[in-house]
Every structure is written in C-alpha cells, then in structure tokens.
Amino acid sequence: MLSATSAPVIDATLPVVADHLPAISDVFYDTMLGENPDLLNLFSRSAQATGRQRSALAGAVAAFASHLVGTGSAAEVVDHVVERIAHRHCALGIRPEQYTMVGRYLMGAVRTVLGDAVTPAVAAAWDEVYWLFAARLIGREARLFAEAGVRDDPWLEATVVSRIPEADDTVSFVLAPADGGPAPAFRPGQYVTVAVDLPGEGRQLRQYSLSQAPTGGTLRITVRRVRGTGGAPDGVVSGFLHDRVGPGDRLRLSRPYGDLALRDDDTPLVLVSAGVGITPMASMLDHVARTRPERDVTVVHADRGPDRHALLADIRSHGSRLRSFRHLVWYENPGGAAGAQPGLLDPDLIPLEPRAEVYLCGPVPFMQLVRAGLHRRGVNDERIHYEVFGSEQWRPTPVAV
Numbered sequence: 001m002l003s004a005t006s007a008p009v010i011d012a013t014l015p016v017v018a019d020h021l022p023a024i025s026d027v028f029y030d031t032m033l034g035e036n037p038d039l040l041n042l043f044s045r046s047a048q049a050t051g052r053q054r055s056a057l058a059g060a061v062a063a064f065a066s067h068l069v070g071t072g073s074a075a076e077v078v079d080h081v082v083e084r085i086a087h088r089h090c091a092l093g094i095r096p097e098q099y100t101m102v103g104r105y106l107m108g109a110v111r112t113v114l115g116d117a118v119t120p121a122v123a124a125a126w127d128e129v130y131w132l133f134a135a136r137l138i139g140r141e142a143r144l145f146a147e148a149g150v151r152d153d154p155w156l157e158a159t160v161v162s163r164i165p166e167a168d169d170t171v172s173f174v175l176a177p178a179d180g181g182p183a184p185a186f187r188p189g190q191y192v193t194v195a196v197d198l199p200g201e202g203r204q205l206r207q208y209s210l211s212q213a214p215t216g217g218t219l220r221i222t223v224r225r226v227r228g229t230g231g232a233p234d235g236v237v238s239g240f241l242h243d244r245v246g247p248g249d250r251l252r253l254s255r256p257y258g259d260l261a262l263r264d265d266d267t268p269l270v271l272v273s274a275g276v277g278i279t280p281m282a283s284m285l286d287h288v289a290r291t292r293p294e295r296d297v298t299v300v301h302a303d304r305g306p307d308r309h310a311l312l313a314d315i316r317s318h319g320s321r322l323r324s325f326r327h328l329v330w331y332e333n334p335g336g337a338a339g340a341q342p343g344l345l346d347p348d349l350i351p352l353e354p355r356a357e358v359y360l361c362g363p364v365p366f367m368q369l370v371r372a373g374l375h376r377r378g379v380n381d382e383r384i385h386y387e388v389f390g391s392e393q394w395r396p397t398p399v400a401v
C-alpha cells in the first residue's frame with residue numbers, strides 16, 4: 001500500500017506523468033542503454049529501433065500508480081499483469097539487483113522530462129511506487145525461478161535434434177538438453193526464450209511457445225520467419241534460426257515460463273488461433289489427447305491460406321484421439337482447400353459449449369475481434385485466456401486487448 005504522504009502526491013502528478021510517458025521512455029532507454037551498451041544483448045534491438053515496446057515499462061509503472069491511488073485497474077488486473085511480466089522477466093533471466101539500476105534510470109528520466117515539477121516529495125512518492133511494484137515482481141520472480149530449479153545460471157544448453165518444415169516460412173526445431181538430462185517440465189501454453197548470438201551483432205533473446213505436449217524427452221518450438229515489409233529489415237532471430245540452425249547445432253534456452261497455461265480439468269475447451277499463434281494450441285491439444293481424451297475440444301484456426309497453415313497434421317492427429325472434437329478453419333485465400341471457410345474468421349460461428357474455457361492466440365486485432373464476439377455471446381473474461389506474441393501495453397487508462 002502507498003503511504004499516506006505519497007498518495008496525494010501521486011494523485012496530483014499522475015496526469016502529467018501519463019501525458020509524458022513517451023518522452024520519459026525515450027530518455028530512460030537512451031540514457032540506460034547509452035551508458036550500459038551491454039544491455040543491448042538483453043533488450044530487443046528491433047523493438048528499440050521501432051520504438052514498439054518502449055513505453056511498456058514506464059507505462060506499467062504509471063498504471064500501477066493509478067491502481068494504488070484507486071483510479072486505475074482492479075486488483076485482479078494487477079495480479080494478471082504482475083504474473084505476465086514476472087514470467088517474461090524470468091524467461092529473460094532478469095536478476096533482482098538489476099531493479100536498482102532500472103529504477104535509477106527511470107527516476108532520472110522523470111526528472112529530466114518534468115524538470116522543476118519533480119520536487120523531493122514528488123521524487124520520493126514515485127520512488128515508492130516503483131519499489132512497491134518492483135518488490136511484487138522480484139518476489140514472484142524468485143518463486144518462479146525456484147520452481148524452475150534456477151539458482152545462478154538461468155540458461156540451458158540444448159542440441160537441435162531435428163528441424164521439420166511445417167508450412168511456408170515455418171519450421172519446427174526439436175531440442176534436447178545438451179547434457180543428456182531430461183527436458184524441463186512445463187505446462188502446455190508456455191514458452192521458452194531462445195538466446196541467439198548473431199555474428200557481429202551480439203546476443204538477442206526471443207520467446208517461442210512450445211508446440212508439443214510435455215513429454216520429458218525433448219522440447220519443440222515452431223518458428224515463423226518474419227519478413228520485413230515496406231523497406232523494414234527481416235526479423236533477426238527468426239531469420240537466423242531459419243537460415244543458420246539445423247540438426248547438431250546448439251541453442252541456449254531459458255526454462256519454460258508463461259502465464260497462459262492450460263487448466264487441467266474437464267471443462268469443454270475452445271482453442272482459437274490465427275497464423276503462428278497455433279503453436280501453444282498444438283501443445284494444449286497434444287496434452288489433452290494424451291491425458292484426457294474424453295475432454296470436449298473445439299479447435300478454430302484462421303490463416304492466410306493452406307500453404308501458411310502450420311501444424312495442421314498434428315492438430316488432426318491429436319484431434320482424432322479425442323472422443324469429442326470439432327475443427328473449424330478459415331482461409332483468406334482458400335485456393336480450393338477442402339473443408340475450409342473462405343475469408344476472415346466469424347466469431348459468431350465458433351461452437352461454444354456451456355462453461356467452455358477459451359484459449360486465444362494470434363495478432364492483437366484478431367484477438368480483439370474474437371474477444372468482442374465472445375463477450376456478445378456471454379463469455380466473460382474469466383473464461384478467456386490469451387497470449388500476445390509481443391508486448392501487452394498496460395496504461396493508466398486501461399487499453400483493451
């Protein structure tokens with residue numbers, strides 16, 4: 001809880017901080033990465049170049065402040081955000097001592113942008129907000145690291161056992177721990193970070209969802225090559241994995257993390273995906289087929305066309321082992337594919353059993369469309385679980401997914 005001294009100060013200064021988030025974020029990253037260039041091996045260089053995730057951290061601190069003074073998100077939303085960030089931080093190997101440095105640069109950026117408005121009382125109040133948030137994250141991250149068995153080194157050396165073409169621009173990599181030990185346990189829906197050393201450019205980290213059920217032997221990721229459009233460069237890590245990595249190569253992985261994790265019960269399940277968002281769904285379906293074949297499952301997928309549809313054979317094979325399985329597919333360009341509906345997915349046509357739990361993954365506009373359709377049909381947010389293959393923005397005025 002925020003102290004009685006800080007609460008009115010935060011209340012009074014929140015609007016001006018919220019208005020200046022982009023400028024604060026720019027100064028924060030420019031000074032922190034400028035003075036500590038090693039951190040460019042931790043933060044995504046592409047996100048820095050595009051400015052895409054730049055306001056995620058400062059925006060979350062402002063949103064947390066707004067929650068603390070009672071004008072922002074409800075406690076359940078905060079719990080969800082803490083969970084999501086903590087999983088992401090663990091997957092990146094963030095350490096508690098790094099919070100001191102980030103806090104210092106963040107407060108420095110607030111001072112630089114807001115100038116004389118940042119009196120000692122204002123600085124102390126925002127420092128308190130930052131550390132309340134940091135304490136929650138550090139605590140949760142410590143527990144997640146402990147559960148994953150991580151003590152010092154968060155990285156795991158893995159050998160690429162095989163490389164499987166799945167669809168246009170999409171390849172799976174089957175990975176086994178290089179020390180011959182068992183693959184780490186995970187919950188279907190979770191992801192690993194892959195740390196790639198790019199020749200001459202340093203290290204970059206990206207997350208990839210595990211696309212098979214946990215089996216204890218190997219882990220499988222399925223990677224779509226990101227092609228740059230309109231003059232933008234191609235994706236660096238997906239391009240590296242596609243062009244340079246094959247059987248026998250080594251990759252450095254995090255343990256599995258992620259708050260989108262299948263609930264293991266017998267409620268009807270609806271798995272909705274678009275594009276490469278099918279990866280966590282394939283893992284969930286595989287797991288259900290192995291462990292609860294009596295569970296009622298509907299898989300709904302949207303893609304540009306049959307050539308882009310990854311893991312289709314897996315979905316069909318897992319589905320064939322279930323007692324009650326429905327599979328609906330939409331293609332923007334069906335090109336004569338049998339059984340698929342043409343055009344964009346229509347959320348009103350998603351079969352919904354009473355009490356169904358829905359898992360959702362795909363581009364944000366796609367998820368917004370499906371979620372709105374589900375709301376109209378009486379499915380509330382407690383029954384909708386989703387993963388964003390990017391950064392989710394949490395702001396003082398909540399932005400819907």
Ligand SMILES: Cc1cc2nc3c(=O)[nH]c(=O)nc-3n(C[C@H](O)[C@H](O)[C@H](O)COP(=O)(O)OP(=O)(O)OC[C@H]3O[C@@H](n4cnc5c(N)ncnc54)[C@H](O)[C@@H]3O)c2cc1C
Pocket residue numbers: 044045046047049050191206207208209210222223224225226227228229232233234235236237238239258276279280387388389390391
């Ligand atoms: C939880 C999670 C799970 C994920 N699971 C999967 C998965 O299962 N499979 C999968 O394929 N992906 C998955 N992703 C996405 C994946 O992590 C990467 O984001 C994706 O592979 C792109 O990384 P990249 O390094 O290839 O592209 P980046 O180099 O990060 O490029 C990203 C975009 O930025 C643009 N860009 C880069 N630099 C510039 C510049 N200077 N100017 C203009 N534009 C620029 C590029 O053109 C590209 O469009 C997941 C992401 C998350 C967060």
Ligand code: HEM
Pocket residue numbers: 042043044047053056057060061084085088089092094095098099100102130133134137390391392393
């Ligand atoms: C209270 C402090 C912090 C907050 C509120 C915070 C918040 C966030 C948020 C909201 C994201 C985006 C998550 C998503 O993808 O949805 C993120 C990602 C990230 N955070 Fe933190 N963070 C904090 C501290 C730190 C620290 C101490 C570090 C270590 C230097 C760090 C490093 C990163 C990195 C590397 C990413 C991935 C994004 C990228 O590559 O640009 N964060 N954080």
